[in-house]
Amino acid sequence: IKGTAEGIVIDISDIDSDIAELKEKLENKKFFSGSVDFLLKKKDKEHYSKLREIIEQHGHILYLVKSEEEMKESMEENITTCENGEQTIVVKKTMRSGQKVEFDGNIVVIGDVNSGAEIFATGDVYIFGKARGVVHAGTNGDNTREIVSLGLEVTQMKIGSVFATSDGLKKSGKTAERAYIGA
Numbered sequence: 001i002k003g004t005a006e007g008i009v010i011d012i013s014d015i016d017s018d019i020a021e022l023k024e025k026l027e028n029k030k031f032f033s034g035s036v037d038f039l040l041k042k043k044d045k046e047h048y049s050k051l052r053e054i055i056e057q058h059g060h061i062l063y064l065v066k067s068e069e070e071m072k073e074s075m076e077e078n079i080t081t082c083e084n085g086e087q088t089i090v091v092k093k094t095m096r097s098g099q100k101v102e103f104d105g106n107i108v109v110i111g112d113v114n115s116g117a118e119i120f121a122t123g124d125v126y127i128f129g130k131a132r133g134v135v136h137a138g139t140n141g142d143n144t145r146e147i148v149s150l151g152l153e154v155t156q157m158k159i160g161s162v163f164a165t166s167d168g169l170k171k172s173g174k175t176a177e178r179a180y181i182g183a
Contacts, residue, residue, distance in 0.1 A: 001021070001022065001025065007036065007037030007038055007039045007063070008036055008037070008038045008039065009038075009039045009040075009041070010022070010038055010039065010040050010041075010044070010051065011041060011044070012040075012044040012047055015047055015050075019050070019051070019054065022051070022054060022055075023054060026054065026055070026057075026058040026060075027058075036060045036061075037060070037061050037063060038051075038055050038060055038061065038062045038063070039062075039063050040062060040063070048062070078090040078091070078092070079105075082106075086105050086106060086123055087103075087104065087105035087106070087123075088105055088106040088107070088108060088123070089101075089103045089105065089106070089107055089108070090108045090110065091107065091108065091109045091110065091111070092110045092111070093110075093111050094111035094112045094113075094114065094129065095109060095111065095112065095113045095114060095117035095119070095133065096114050096116070096117060097114055097115060097116025097117060097133075098116055098117070099117045099118075100117070100118040100119075100120070101118070101119050101120070102120040102121075102139075103120070103121050103122070103123075104122050105121065105122060105123045106121060106123035106124045106125070106126070107119055107121040107123070107124075107125050107126070108125075108126045108127075108128070109125075109126070109127045109128065109129065110128045110129070111128070111129045112127075112129035112130045112131075112132065113127055113129065113130070113131045113132060113133045113135060113149075114132050114133055115132045115133055115155055116133055116155075117132075117133035117134070118133055118134040118135075118136075119131075119133070119134070119135045119136065120136045120139050121136070121137050121138075121139060121145075122138065122139050122140045122142065123137065123138070123142075123145060124137055124145050124146050124147070124148070125137045125145075125146075125147045125148070125149075126147075126148045126149075127147075127148065127149035127150065128150060129149070129150055129151075130149065130150060130151035130153060131147070131149040131151065131152050131153065131154050131157075132151075132153045132154060132155065133154065133155055134154065134155055134156050134157075135147050135149075135154050135156075135157050135158075136157070136158040136159075137158070137159050137160075138158075138159050138160040141160050141161055142160050143159060143160030143161060143162060143181045144160070144181070145159050145160060145180075146159065146178055146179060146180040147159065147178070147179040147180075148176055148177070148178045148179075149176065149177055150175075150176055150177070151177065152177045152179060157179055159179060159180065159181055160181065162181055164179070
């Protein structure tokens with residue numbers, strides 16, 4: 001068991017002793033106060049249901065996560081090249097605090113970009129969800145780029161060399177919002 005910015009990572013070496021250790025720590029209310037996210041590496045997915053049951057009994061959540069290499073490989077599978085030669089990557093997940101995507105091209109996120117998550121694209125950024133983290137389009141200084149989201153509640157946003165923060169208002173989420181630099 002190892003703490004990270006994203007949650008508590010469980011790395012299985014001996015399932016029986018690891019479960020005993022996990023139960024002991026979960027029963028100690030001082031060890032994990034409040035709701036905690038637990039992360040299980042994909043290589044240990046056969047133990048997911050057993051661990052999830054134990055973790056949920058104590059009011060916490062277990063997520064199955066990919067390793068850095070698996071994340072890189074799956075992201076590379078989601079890259080397409082447009083007619084104009086620009087590349088676009090599609091990220092099919094909600095971005096959690098501490099997660100970061102940098103790409104030389106456009107980024108499309110199908111999910112939210114939560115506070116503490118970061119998106120950096122040389123091209124445009126399209127978020128099919130709420131944008132609450134840091135979003136930067138045109139990282140190469142291109143002020144003609146845009147950011148589109150179903151809610152721009154960003155911590156900070158940058159297009160090319162122009163920087164802005166959220167106005168602090170909660171949005172309805174019923175229409176997309178677009179940030180761009182007018183001529």
